[in-house]
Amino acid sequence: MILTAALAVPLLGAVALAFWRGWSQSAARLWAIGISVIPLVAMAVAWWRFDTSGTMFQLVEEVEWVPSLGMGFRLGVDGIALAVAAMSALLFTGAAAYPVDTRGSARQYYAWILFLEAASLGVFLALDLLLFYVFFDLTLVAMYFLIAGWGHGKPQRAALKFFIYTLFGSLFLLLAILGLYLATDPLTFDMRELIARQPLAGAGAIANVVMAAFLLGFIIKTPLAPFHTWLPSAHVDAPAPASAILAGVLLKMGTYGLIRIPYSMMADTFAEWALPLAVLALISIIYGSLVALGQKDIKRRIAYTSINHMGYAVLGIAAAGALLTGSEAARSMALTGATIEMVAHGLITGSLFLITGSFWQRGETYDFAAYGGLSAPTPKLAALTTLAAFASLGLPGLAGFVAEFHILVGTFGVYPWLAAIALLGLLITAALFLRMLQSLFFGQLPERWKSMPDLNAAEFSVLGILLLLVVVIGVYPAVLIDLIETSTGWLVGGQ
């Protein structure tokens, strides 16, 4: 029941906000924070009950939904799903708590946040392929309304582009799911069955077509260059908590989907496609960091670093899936690294996007040339931004480093050249974050920012908790690695 509760509670919380009109601004916010803590607690309980030496999927809950199609309401977690879902639950609490201008419709805003939380956790907890798709699509609707309703700049346009582009990807995903489903006998959408049966093994051309459709769907979501063009406008025009969720949670659905579906259910076809996928990931790493370097806008710069970071995650996944047997240690390391990257990127980039929200609330601009010397009036803001930026650029002792170290060392065992080139991305990322910090916090303090208020208690505590975890994972990664390695063992082989 614990996993169902993690979905049902935010959904009911959203319904309560939608149906009853009497919510005040602060009541709606408190309600959203209180409700979003419950899935977080549920994830903590699930983490505690998860047996790291047990079966691959645990805490399974299963109810028939559409048995005539072989679809069920099936939930369950492995180490990877649990890690990503727990991070998502935390980020949602942070996003609900972070102050934002809801423009007089707080009730609707928080209803969509909670609805999005239910749908997002559903994606990570689903053990049924069609249920996965149901939640995958529902996240688009919620994010569309969040961007269109509370964004700035050209929110309608950005939301439209986001929805159309990602729906395009998810419909190819649907076709691929059907291709996989139709190869099962008896027909089922049960992920455990699909992983055990490998329905398209040795199916030749059909398997390749299905794989191409899966990759297209997930690469658009991740996104890798050149399928990333929906991302900058959606990120920049979304309200900051929605940007944080978009980067921290929604992008993970692409990489998580890659691991859960094509990697696990079509292992031999995935191995054939691993090299092109790894090359595409490498292009994203380099391209994302170079384009980020050229941005003059804080939010755009961070948005492009997402492409860079998700490139690392995909590189790790591709390296892990490149072989069916052999190099288990390296491949396991790459996959572990990819998962840590998902968690770390969620925490770090989530924090960074929330920070951009603080800048917007204070200065109404994202152009960092407009700021400068802010370390004097806003020391807390400066300290936390610096910490987040250092974590993002991969400073040892912080979570980003653990992730990228694992990915690069693991990839080195499979694709040494790609790993070597990927190192370049780290250098560029370091340069772009250092320059951003420099122009925001050092140098001449413009007259109009002399009295800029520092982070308030709500902002400080949300960022503090997120970044504290970044430090914890950086210093003591075993908390996360033990959990993840139970799954990578099943996924890489050798068990």
Place this chain on the structure above:
Amino acid sequence: MPVADLLPELMVLIGAAAIVVSASFLPHRLHWLCAVAAIAILLASSVVVLLRWDNAAQLTFFGVWALDGGAGFAKLLIFGSAIVASALSPQWMATDRRHGEYYGLVLFAVLGSVMMAAAADTMELIVGILLSSVTGYALAGYHRQWSPAQEAAMKYFLIGALANALLVVGVVLLFGLTGATGYSELTVALAADPDPWVMTVAFVLILIGLAFKLGATPVHMWMPDVAQAAPAPVAALVTVISKVGAAIALARFAMLLPGNLAWPWVIALMATLTMTWGNLAALWQTNLRRLLGWSAVSQSGYALMAIVVIGAVDQALAALLVFLAGYAVANLAAFSAVVYLRGRTELDDYRGLARERPWTAAVIILALLSFLGLPPLVGFFGKLLLFSVVIEGGYAWLAVVAVVNTVVSLFYYLRVIATLVLPRQDQGAADMGWPAGLTMTVTGGMILGLGLWANGLINLAQSAMLFLPE
């Protein structure tokens, strides 16, 4: 006893006649009683259909009338749609002097569509299509003082006259070729490989006749006009029931056709053109009802996907039925909302509706997202099954075409949705009162409810089949 086989249809027929007669005696202010009578008759007929659901599929009345699950499912959809349309009508028609007869016409239109769905004889098919068309023209032009309605009815009539004439020529050619009109005899005669040229011409002509009722390219032009300018309850009714009847009729007819005709490719081409044309035309519409009309055209294109693989894939009929059910529910819900808002049509007039009337806006949004095929709404399961059967039947490219079209359609659905949520204080216009509001709520709830309870819908559709002559 064969007459009892037609019990649901006879009830509708006698009820229609009784309504027409009683309307001339009832005082005008009591004409709404005719709506109640129509709803009662349709409900009773639906119950009869359900009670006989498990009877074996067979032909009756000398082989011209099919009693099978396909026809039964279509009857349920058609009766249900007519119930919704009748419930929407009393206030809409209250000031019309011919209020009472209107329900008689509705029931005759229902009969026409039911005949299409159940006809197992080409002559019977013609009668069904003509009955459906004649009543359709009258219903579309019911507001005869209003020139857009006249225009819609006139366009409907002109295209219909042409399409029906072609249909009759096709049936005659087929009769000349095989000497048969009944589907049982046609199956035998077509197995003997008649002249392929004549056969092709006959097939294309009959296909055009059915495409007209389906709202498929190239004879779809009436659909947006009727959706825009017919009385809104009529628009809701006609766009659904003629499509349901024609889709089943086409599926039934296609199963007779010999394999050497390459008919699936012709229908696949028609499906592609229909969904693409409908979607492209809907893109920049500034009138919500017209947009719904074009969207209805594109939905016909999706429905045709199932007919492409009918007979070749087990689940094709189930996919068609589930899709039609999903379309019917969403379309009725969308038009109910339009009726509830007193037929508001210009998209601009919908600005800010989400603030002023959140529930009405929610129903429209649900309907549009269901057209789009967003899970877990009922339209999702229809599209899911459609994609599934065309992939299984080896027409994966058609699924890709449908996917691209779905993405295109998102653009105009979102234009409507964005308009609804745009901030603007509305003038607070009046609404149509509780019957329309209730109908809207029920149909809107069904979009979500039938999606969550998709298993029941799919099971019912899977238990349906088309009677195949030996």
